[in-house]
Each structure stands twice: as C-alpha cells, then as structure tokens.
Amino acid sequence: MTQAAVLLSGGLDSAVAAAWAQASGQRVSALSVDYGQRHRAELLAARRIAVALDITDHRVVTVDLRVVGGSALTDAIAVPRDRPAIGEDIPVTYVPARNAIFLALLAGLAEVVGASSLVIGANVQDYSGYPDCRPEFLRAFAQALRLGTKVGTSGGELKIQAPLLHLSKAGIVRLGVALGVDLSLTLSCYDPPAEAVHCGRCDACHLRRRAFDEAGVADPSHYTL
Amino acid sequence: MTQAAVLLSGGLDSAVAAAWAQASGQRVSALSVDYGQRHRAELLAARRIAVALDITDHRVVTVDLRVVGGSALTDAIAVPRDRPAIGEDIPVTYVPARNAIFLALLAGLAEVVGASSLVIGANVQDYSGYPDCRPEFLRAFAQALRLGTKVGTSGGELKIQAPLLHLSKAGIVRLGVALGVDLSLTLSCYDPPAEAVHCGRCDACHLRRRAFDEAGVADPSHYTL
Numbered sequence A, B: 001m002t003q004a005a006v007l008l009s010g011g012l013d014s015a016v017a018a019a020w021a022q023a024s025g026q027r028v029s030a031l032s033v034d035y036g037q038r039h040r041a042e043l044l045a046a047r048r049i050a051v052a053l054d055i056t057d058h059r060v061v062t063v064d065l066r067v068v069g070g071s072a073l074t075d076a077i078a079v080p081r082d083r084p085a086i087g088e089d090i091p092v093t094y095v096p097a098r099n100a101i102f103l104a105l106l107a108g109l110a111e112v113v114g115a116s117s118l119v120i121g122a123n124v125q126d127y128s129g130y131p132d133c134r135p136e137f138l139r140a141f142a143q144a145l146r147l148g149t150k151v152g153t154s155g156g157e158l159k160i161q162a163p164l165l166h167l168s169k170a171g172i173v174r175l176g177v178a179l180g181v182d183l184s185l186t187l188s189c190y191d192p193p194a195e196a197v198h199c200g201r202c203d204a205c206h207l208r209r210r211a212f213d214e215a216g217v218a219d220p221s222h223y224t225l
Helices: A012-023 A041-052 A098-113 A135-148 A169-178 A203-215 B012-023 B041-052 B098-113 B135-148 B169-178 B203-215
Strands: A002-007 A026-034 A057-062 A117-119 A159-161 B002-007 B026-034 B057-062 B117-119 B159-161
Touching: A002 A012, A002 A098, A012 A026, A012 A041, A012 A117, A012 A169, A026 A041, A026 A098, A026 A117, A041 A057, A057 A098, A098 A117, A098 A135, A098 B098, A098 B135, A135 A159, A135 B098, A135 B135, A169 A203, B002 B012, B002 B098, B012 B026, B012 B041, B012 B117, B012 B169, B026 B041, B026 B098, B026 B117, B041 B057, B057 B098, B098 B117, B098 B135, B135 B159, B169 B203
Parallel strands: A002 A026, A002 A117, A026 A057, A117 A159, B002 B026, B002 B117, B026 B057, B117 B159
Antiparallel strands: none
C-alpha cells in the first residue's frame, strides 16, 4: 500500500480528493492549514471529514499569512457577493502563492511520513481565476520538489496528483457521491456566518450551489440566503 | 528602483545576501520565519540585522513545522556536535522541504509588495548536504512560481537570486566585510546556549569558525567552546 499526503481544506473538493486517494489504494495522511483565513470554520469541517474517512493522521499546521496579506481571505478586504462566480480576472480572494505554500508544506509532510504522492483538489473551475491551480504550475512544482527534497534526490518517487483537475464542479459532486463521501460535512463558504453554515452569496457558495444543482444531487448545505 | 523580497534568517549568509540586494540597487523587504526552530534566537539576530541595514519592512511569519517534524532543528533529535561538518549524506538538521516552504512564503510577500526578485542566501557549502540548496532546485522552483503566481502569469518578472550560491563560506565573510555588514550581529549556531552566543560545536559553528579563519577576518562571535 502506498502512502499519500493530502491537502484537506474542509471544502468539497479536497474531501473528494481524499476519498479518491483512499479508493485508489493509498493510505492517507492529511494536512490542513490554519493560515488566518476568515473561514477558519473550514478547519472544523476538515476535522469532521478526516474522522468520517477514518484518516487517523490528520495534522493542522499554522502559518499566519496575515503577516503577508494581500487577500480578501486574510485581510480586511470584503469578500465579493453575488457577482459572476469566476470571471476573467484573478479574484481578490486569491491568496498570494497559497498553493505553492501549501504544496511545499505537504511535501515536508510527505518526506516525514514516506508518501510518494501529494494529492490536491485543484480543479478546472478554479484555474481560470487562480494561477496556482493551473496544470502547468502543478507540473513545474512537482519537478522542483523532485530536485529539492531528500526523497526526490535519493531516487524516490514524489508526484503531485490532482484527480479533480479536469472535472466540473458537478462532476466533483457526482464523484463524491459515488465514493460515498458525506458532502454535508464539507464547508465551501469564504465567509461563513456560523459553523457549518454557508452565506450563499460568495463565489464559493454560488459555485457549490450550482454544482449540486447541475449534478442532480440534493444539496445538503445550510445556506442563510 | 526595483524591489526584492529577501529571506533573512539571522545567520551570516542571509545578512550578506540582504546587503548584496541593497548594494545592487534593490529596495528590500525582508522575511524571517519562526518555524519552531530550536535556535529561535536567530530571529532576534534577524531583527538586529534588519535594523542595522535600515530595512523597515521586516516581517516574521510563524509556521509551526513541529507539526510536520522530521528534523533535529525542530524535534527532540540531538544536534550533532564535533563531527565532520558536512559529509556525503543529508544531515539530520535537514528540515523537510524547508526552502520550498520559505521560498513559497517569500513569493507571497513578493506578490504583495511588488517585488520582482526573491533573494536567498543559499550556497555551495550547503547544497552538498541540503537538496533544497541545489541550483537545479532553485531554477525549477522559480519556473514553477512564474507559472503559478499572479505576477508571473500577468507578464511580470519573478526571479530567484542566490548571490552566494557559488561562494565559499570564507568568500561570504569577505563579501560581507566588503559590503560593510556588521557580522557580529549574525547568529549561525543550530543550538545556541544563550542569545547571541554560539555553541562552537555544531556543524554551523564549525563552518562559521573556519570561514572567518580562512577569510583572514577576525571572528567577532562569542563561542562557549
């Protein structure tokens, strides 16, 4: 059985990615990042998901990205509401270099637990807006890690797996259902009004709602609006 | 005047790298990382160096790498003393994926302050032991960042500069002196017995001592042994 290190944010995508890693025969160590996000409630969701998936090695690493700033998710910048979900531009919810930071942390964990794969729930819906969800970035980052880690330079394998990369959000919901993931445990909202409650108006909520709708799956989420 | 984001650990190398960035005409924002290292005293050294170099934008980001573990610098693993300084193997003081994590954080800062270069004091003495100091890694990482950041994908420049890469430690001391850096402010020790005091016996202390000796520069450091 091979070992995977999985980024588990508490959202829909990473929960499905973690379940995919298990279904593909990998033992999962999960990493969540407490980075000063306003939607810290997602960390509680990550915990619930780890328990539901029987992931016993779930770690939460704290990195205070508020010191760096530059995002509506960490600063006193308003989270946009009720605008077209993802447009041409990079949204203000982009956190500078977030996936580079998260994947580097995940690589550290992979080295410690002996994982040969880093699993991330990045997908096509996001990479139009977030440059660090682009496949070219993930490929180049994996190459850098192979050149700059103990495992990579000792002839070991270290790859990045992004099983949701080319799925639609509806496709992710369907895959989650097929894998038996309890999607009601996940939290997508960027600005949740309470634990396990979705605002219903931010980009992430709009995408989530539409995904369940298009997938023809009953949406288990609590929305305030 | 262009802007550089510089990793400032509090050690000799990063102090000289920061001074080099200034001397090359760049305005410097400095980033130190409080990662749970046993030699946290280096953060005080970083502060002293920032003040001495008149770097007004100096940020300390906290990331608790003890959650990940796997290193004598963060765990209850003894720091080796009085052994050949750097050998063939990767030392136990290697912190899994540390430079990937630090450079990713630095890239985040670079995006926020509008820096076009990331400056790191990596050098040839280290990359025999630490894979994440190898030039191939730095090149590949820069490429990944260009593909995965806002600045890189908007046609902006984002490069990694490692001005000490091919210098000996003695060469770094000489460059520091030439640039007018007060090297007495720096702390290299992996396990300092007190603030601004070097143990004199760990790898980093041995390398530091030999560097001053070979450079023919009076060593301003306090060693207990």
